[in-house]
Amino acid sequence: MSDPLVSEQAYLARAREHLGEMRRRTLSLEVQSADRLNGEFLAAALWRRAASLVDDPTTTLFFGRTDHDDGERWYVGRRHVADPHGDPVVIDWRADVSRAFYRASRTERFGVVRRRRFGIEAGRITAYEDEHLTDPGEREQRSEILAREIERPRVGPMRDIVATIQPEQDEIVRADVGTTVCVQGAPGTGKTAVGLHRAAWLLYAFREKLGRAGVLVVGPNASFLDHVSAVLPSLGEVEVRHTTVEAMTAVHGAVRATDEVAVATLKGDARMAEVVRRAVWSHVATPTEPLVLPRGSRRWRVPAYEAAEIVAELTGRGVRYAAARDMLPQRLSHALLLQFEEAGDSPDDRVQDAVARSREVKRWVDAVWPALTPPQVLHRLLSDAAFLAACADGVLDTDEQALLLHPKPARTPGASRWSLQDVVLLDEIADVLRRTPSLGHVVLDEAQDNSPMQLRAVGRRCSTGSATVLGDIAQGTTPWATPSWDASLAHLGRTDAVLEILDRGFRVPAAVIEYAARLLPFMAPGMSAPTSVRDDPGSLVVTHVPAARLWPATVTAVRHALEAEGSVGVIVPDAAVARCAKTLLGAGIEHHVLGDEALPEPVDLDATDGSRDDADDGGADRPPPPPPRVSVVPATTAKGLEYDRVVVVEPTAMAAAEPDERTGLRRLYVVLTRAVSGLEVVHAEPLPDPLAV
Template sequence: MTVQSAYQEEQRRLTESLRDISAQLQAIGPRYKGDDFTEQMLDLQQEERRQRLEISKKEPYFGRIDFQELPAGEPKPLYIGKAGVAKQGSNELLVIDWRAPVASLFYSFTGGDAPAAYESPDGEISGHVHLKRNFMIRQGEIVRLVDSFVRGQEEGSVTDEFLLYRLGENKDNKLRDIVSTIQGEQDRIIRAERGKALFIQGVAGSGKTTVALHRLAYLLYQYADRMRAERMIIFAPNRMFLDYISGVLPELGVGDIQQTTFGDWAFELLEKSVTLQDPSETMAYWFEQHRTAEEIEHSSGRFKGSLAFKAIVDEKLADFEKKIVPVVPFVPVDGLELPPALMREWYDTDYGEETLMNKRDRLVSRIRRWFESELKMRKIADKKIRSKALAKFNAFTKKIPSYSSVELYASLFQGKQASKGIPKAIAERTGERLGKNAAAAEDLAPLAYIQLQLYGLPKQAFDHIVIDEAQDYSPFQLEVLRLCQRTASMTVLGDLQQGIHAYAGIQSWSELTSIFVEEQVGFFELNRSYRSTMEIIEFANKILGEMTGGVKPAVPVFRSGDPVESAESARAGWLADIASTVRLWREQGHYETISVIGRTAQECERIHTHLLDSGFDASLVQSKQPAYGGGLSVVPVYLSKGLEFDAVLIADAGEEAYSGLDAKLLYVGCTRALHKLKLLHIGSLTPLIGK
């Protein structure tokens, strides 16, 4: 069959599919507005079906795989799309949901004559693949058709043609789904079993964030009877990044998943009982100036994020628990005594795994019920005696300690009473801050941990947790989130080579994986970078020199582009050089999104002002910014992580801007570029380049 005849046949099939989908949409009646519960549930099902059909109407499918089941089946064309659709009035599938078991063939099969297989609910199904075809469909028309495998034909170099075409497209201000181009190594992560903490080490541009989002959609499909979207949560590095990824899940037909930052979540958990110090103040402290390796290693953030500090907190909690049960008897009236041994028995046997403050409050209530029952049994009705008994009860239970999470945490740092093992300087700074009822970002993990131990989780436990940029998380943060699940079910992703928050993050994944028992952990590596051209990836790899933490360097997809440029700029004409570069790129018209990446926030403000004065419509990315708008932007390098742009200009890559400890910062900045990268430098180029 010729390409032209294949296209015509597929276009006819597409037209028929769209006609069927439109007819099904028209057949769905109006929303139910009444109070009948059964009708409400039926209406919700209809609404979910309508949403699936709306998704399918935009692009019914993106792939086809012709599969012949062994031993005696016939080749059958299977069309794969974002949502499964049956033909109107029939159980025959028009489109197979990409999350269905058989659809895994589309992602796992890479060619060859050997049998392929997939896991079905009834066991392994094997067979032969006869055709693997990719589509791009826009407004009811097939605009691209690529056969990546045809059985019996000699395999050429077309395997990645469709992928390279999609990678070569310009990007806007939102992350998009990759459901049509999921690669085999990504699909294995997406379809991994749910009952584990899955750790993903992924190089810049490997698609790890998108993979994690697709995994959420898969889990909701595969475990629909055990997992709920509203009991899932995504932790992202900042609100702007949340906005950037906000379109992926709706495109996959998934809603209601909570999306937040660790700071915002912890602040809500603490019921806003402290004022939160601006996180940008902490970032500014570390990124606006060069810090020594010793300062980083001994930072208060690294100390408070460690499991050693958690042990100090646990010791304080244990001391509190010891004091909950009184060691003296309670005597409400003469001749009536509640012995400590009985109170201890109540506490140890009746309250199980409840939280500490719940245990404390239940013990107080039990003591009150005991003395009121005893007074009733003894028929003591005298109001004066009962009043004195109540006063004695209040005085007795007042001595049973009671803490808020902030109060207990503050007691760790109080002057000469500060807990052993806390460096004096850290104790003094933290104590002073908490005395003003303020907390820094580094305090949120221990505060949240104490809150969970004292009061528990206010809502249901999470069915699944996604943690993005996890290399910037501390072990203490991950331990806090582990406590929010009954069974470990997490997707923890990041890149050690982008660990720019060294003052608080990790150096090795073992710092986080060790929190779980070995059977609960899965580990994957994504080393292929799909974002940038070969030239950009190879250039960025050289910045880091030898990889640390056992991480392999990024391997680029074979997509060549322009060479990476560098140019010296005189300090007096530096801003003008930035403007002229941006103007040239705009005139060439190749790029939808352009970013000028500066070293500091102050530097970015100067650049942004100059670009505005030069007539450009440019936006300045700041730490509190809720959204990224695309177009031309100026962004501090430490806020650029997770974003991507068609073209990137590093404003100053001079040796004064980037020292030896800034390799990961510069690496992050350079790997934001998809197609074009240029570095200006005032004075000599940083020695990080050319290692």
């Protein structure tokens, strides 16, 4: 009887040969097109296809197998591989037939007789486990291969989880394209990975629709995007864009100022949407003068009362300000053409267009319905107290209006120094002027920290599509953090979203989760503590040292963490980042400081056409150099990141840096749950009371 490992490795070798042949055939294709633009588009499509067929020698093409009642056998992997006859050798994990690999159980087999998982090391199959779903005598037990893969140490960006997707995660991943899903996920439950894999599945299942409309991932900061950026490319999806709310709205202006907390909170309040809407539409005047058009020997008129009726009809249509303004010259021109016809003339469409473009019509329209830009409107709103009072009447009280006004307004809109909250308001104004183009799908992570106005900005970008909203109410650390998902979904315009709860932690050890969960009653009353499937009592160490020994003890903790495999995150108060980096450098520990990453380029949705203008096919086969194993992480940047081992330095200082006690404890909850295998807390100051118990 042959050794299953030998036969499975031989099957893997054949699959790799077939994949290589698929890539060679793709690269050998010649682009033939009489149109240069079409030719470039086809060439880019071939490049993307070839890039998706690059074999990763560090892993295998498949990670599992299902044997079915009807004798069928399917190998499940990261991509589809076919033999020269077109028969499947490996099926894509996103294919419908792969659903059985993730969801089959003894109570619902999906026709599966046996499920086999493979253990992988350095691109080779080293072990396997079989589950016989029809054998009543086989005892159901925890998969060691699955556990090892979940707990595998890692350095660098987040990896995909296609080999370890759990049934409850798979249900979210495969939710229909028209369904908006909101995932409330505790630390370590894989909510971010689930959201990214949902994007990959949607692109697979609805390629034609989403390939045109586009998919966007919105994260909290550049460090987070850098952390997750490798997941979708590893699944063959290279067209999905990643951005932050700041970069997404930066098309309206650069962020060059910072608001105080009270001002920032007010600018992010949903009531500001009504204020800026009024500010835009208040520029439309009621006509008091007729439109007079000299033509030939006569002067033709549209009386003021008739022009007022036209303006009133356009303002009441519910279209955007600029779109209605574009209609006004044609409506006025049509009114004049009716007079021409009554006088015996026979004007055609060319005459109507010429009248609409005439100097007299343009001047009249500019006087009644002026062209606006977002900076013009916001500059006036935040500089002119009387104008703000008129726009905010009944919406904001006088104290709130005073908070919004710039103490020293810039002379011109172009000279204004905009804050992040201002740029989001500019985005709102831009949408009042002209409708924001919608994408097919948006993945919004760490959504609990977005202000209502930021949520509106994201919602506009999927107004005709769908969204995957990810977050954890307990991890809200901004002054405007959402009180509930119902509130967030209302601001997104997605009240019909399906709420899914992930509360089983697969990555964070039980000891770490239980330690962090001590904070929940004080920061998020009523929020249930997450559970962990990993029992590792040695994963938590708390070290109290004298103040003079804080940094030497930190170095000791980092060196201890480096004795194990995987990444190490040293999370410190923001004010201590430079000190920590200097200390590690002096100790000879190579490291990287998070927060130095550049923000992604601003996202112009009009340019989201499936092209990849940053592609570099010359480096497709060259892996980047490995990053340092140690990262110094400011506490405010830690959200969404994970490291195999984490050293948390002076947690009390992290909490004290926040504007209030509850936000400070939430910050600590985030920081303490970044560890996958081990957490050491190093402190000189007394710990917060919940952690000192």
